[in-house]
Amino acid sequence: MGARFAAFAILALLAAVPAIAALLDQPFYLDIFGRAMVYAIAAISLNLILGYGGLISFGHAAFIGIGGYAVGILSVNGIDDVLLQWPAAIGAAGMFALLTGFVVLRTGGAHFIMITLAFAQMLFFLFTSLELYGGDDGLSIPHRGTLAGFKVLDSPVALYYLVFAVLAGALALSARLVESRFGMVLRGCKSNERRMRALGFSTFRYKLAAYVLSGALCGFAGALLALESEFVGPSVLHWSRSGELIVMVVMGGMGTVFGPLFGALAYLMLGHFLGDLTKHWHVILGPVLILIVLYARGGLAGLFARLGKRP
């Protein structure tokens, strides 16, 4: 239970960030950790299909982009309430996952990786050329929306806790999901799809449902990211973002409930603090990642689990 203990400790720390930030008079802590939590949610969504379903999506940034643009486009058109923006973001991302899922899930292995990347790149260029909504430059969100008519989101602390609540919800959801009937089918597909089909599972249906669920949750993360940064641009769905999400999941521990939380925080904190030392921080990140993959089987979650077992 080492990983679970570590996760709850991290969540407790995250809950305390606003107080610490106020105490140390470092308001930008809210930005850093708020963003890290959003990426953790996106990584959780990717982990559902990558870690538990064995589907290596190299296009998950597309869903972040869709969620972000849904918020941005509604916002500039005067639809301000997040209770309208969020369902739109989640619905649009889920719909994109459904439509592309019919195609990408017919493939496997390297083809799956490349075709998810291809769809994400199509969206990237679509938004780049969408002059009406900022094109290359992206779209500034004029003001943060309201929550059920209340202007609470203007407070950075309120927004922070909102993201925290979504993160906690996403963790709880994925913890339940992977132990459910649906989760067992998904994990069975990763382990041995041929056997699943021989047992009578129409695996395509279940994989499609997982893909849509994952895309929808990632779209939610995109909506929160746009809200936090009051901006959305093509850069959020650049292919390197999809790669970063994979790195987070692998670093944290694929197919573990809390791995994406560890991975997202570790990746972004490394980037932040190493980035202060040198702008070539990826040179350090690369070896760190290789060490984790080689020596910490199951990523950081696996490492914590082993530490927890020591007397």
Next chain:
Amino acid sequence: MTLLTVEGLSKRFGGVVACDQVALEVRPGELHAVIGPNGAGKTTLLNLLSGELLSDEGRIALDGREIGALDAPARAALGIGRSFQITSVFGEFTAHENVALAVQARAGHSFRFFAEARRERALADGARDMLERMGLGERANTPAAALSHGEQRQLEIAMALAARPRLLLLDEPTAGMGPSESARMVEFLASLKGTIAMLLVEHDMDAVFALADRITVMTYGRVIATGSPDAIRANDEVRAAYLGTDS
């Protein structure tokens, strides 16, 4: 009345005819063995019946219903179960989880996202019963990958049975087993006889002649004889083509 009817079934891989106008029938409760030298098309035949491969020609009917165009999950849902020649289990799941997943396949849909599957009594109990029947009760919580080869073969059969098939396709269930394990598997299959129809592909002739009600012999993708074990033993063509010197 026949449970499974196969007529004129053919499958080509490029220039190779793996199954050539195969016809056979399996009666309810019957153990029907398919034998033949390596490359005779036995595994291809099982793959055509289970839906993993689609045939080029011919028809397959289960209980009078045409199933030749259905995919593997649909055929499994109609009651065709199978075991694989090369052990095919979920290595990272425990033995119990393996069988519980097989029970789940036939216990309603699996679009249930919140309730913990392992707490479902029907799944857990069904899996436990099946493991005990297979003699794997004590290994329930062992990851499948950590079981011995023989135990994995047993688990393979337990999974196929847990989905409650009407017709069980068995692809060399004793492959790679030691003599004592092999004898236990034969004993178990004998105990199943009459409760479920089985199509058995097997190289161990002692097992085949001990178990089978009827035997179909294939060479080069074709059926050359079908009949009772005694009739097959006495068939000259079979002796020439396959049984050769040792019978």
